[in-house]
Amino acid sequence: MNIVLLGAPGSGKGTQAARLSHRYGIPHISTGDIFRHEIAQKTELGLKVEEYVKSGRLVPDELTVSIVSGRLTKPDCGQGFILDGFPRTVAQAESLDAYFTSAKRQLDKVVYLQMTESQAVERLSSRRQCEACGQIYNLKSQPPKEADKCDTDGGTLFQREDDKPETIRKRLVVYNELTEPLISYYRGAGLLLTVNGGQGVDSVSNEVYAALDGLEPRPA
Numbered sequence: 001m002n003i004v005l006l007g008a009p010g011s012g013k014g015t016q017a018a019r020l021s022h023r024y025g026i027p028h029i030s031t032g033d034i035f036r037h038e039i040a041q042k043t044e045l046g047l048k049v050e051e052y053v054k055s056g057r058l059v060p061d062e063l064t065v066s067i068v069s070g071r072l073t074k075p076d077c078g079q080g081f082i083l084d085g086f087p088r089t090v091a092q093a094e095s096l097d098a099y100f101t102s103a104k105r106q107l108d109k110v111v112y113l114q115m116t117e118s119q120a121v122e123r124l125s126s127r128r129q130c131e132a133c134g135q136i137y138n139l140k141s142q143p144p145k146e147a148d149k150c151d152t153d154g155g156t157l158f159q160r161e162d163d164k165p166e167t168i169r170k171r172l173v174v175y176n177e178l179t180e181p182l183i184s185y186y187r188g189a190g191l192l193l194t195v196n197g198g199q200g201v202d203s204v205s206n207e208v209y210a211a212l213d214g215l216e217p218r219p220a
């Protein structure tokens with residue numbers, strides 16, 4: 001099963017993608033997590049993308065597409081994958097279409113997590129993430145059992161550098177301008193599943209499961 005998660009910053013893509021990955025046994029590919037990992041490791045790629053990610057601008061399409069193309073050829077993608085945060089521009093969506101055509105695979109669904117901007121801003125300002133495993137928390141809606149520690153591995157929780165109020169605003173502007181057009185792009189392709197992302201985490205998951213459980217896993 002090949003799935004794309006689409007939605008504004010803070011709409012819950014990462015939270016839902018982790019659950020879907022677990023449920024369907026396919027990898028969760030988050031371009032944002034890939035970039036943050038490379039930045040933390042100070043790799044060549046990390047140095048190239050650091051300014052974009054920290055300031056809330058998009059990393060150039062060519063670079064992003066080449067990272068994702070490389071990732072999709074890994075053996076763990078054989079039974080499918082969940083893309084979180086990619087595609088984010090029409091050009092990226094077109095390159096993903098080209099990938100599916102050349103790999104003789106198909107995109108099964110685009111799950112669009114719809115919600116208001118004010119809700120997104122509120123969620124992002126109280127988000128924390130585990131440095132070790134990437135697990136996402138929220139001080140208000142999904143707090144860790146012990147302050148600043150991951151429930152699973154005790155890893156330290158950090159606040160993302162792009163979750164500052166002014167960078168959140170910038171990310172929302174970028175989303176509205178460059179990513180929002182993908183809603184009609186995928187609606188036109190008959191692939192869009194619109195889910196109310198403003199509900200509780202479990203309610204969102206249940207709506208998504210109800211739509212995806214019937215899809216057959218597809219061989220590579």
Ligand code: AP5
Nearest residue numbers: 009010011012013014015031032053059085123127138201
């Ligand atoms: P990325 O990491 O993808 O950030 P984003 O799209 O802004 O989305 P977020 O990760 O902020 O939000 P989310 O939807 O995953 O929500 P989450 O589940 O965490 O990208 C970061 C940067 O990398 C970009 O700005 C860009 O620079 C670069 N980049 C990445 N991909 C790129 C691409 N394709 N092209 C170019 N550049 C790219 O949830 C948010 C919070 O809400 C959490 O605290 C969570 O616990 C809580 N929460 C989640 N669901 C619920 C719920 N239902 N109820 C209550 N709380 C909830």
Ligand code: MG
Nearest residue numbers: 013014030032
């Ligand atoms: Mg995310």
Ligand code: ZN
Nearest residue numbers: 130133150155
């Ligand atoms: Zn952890």
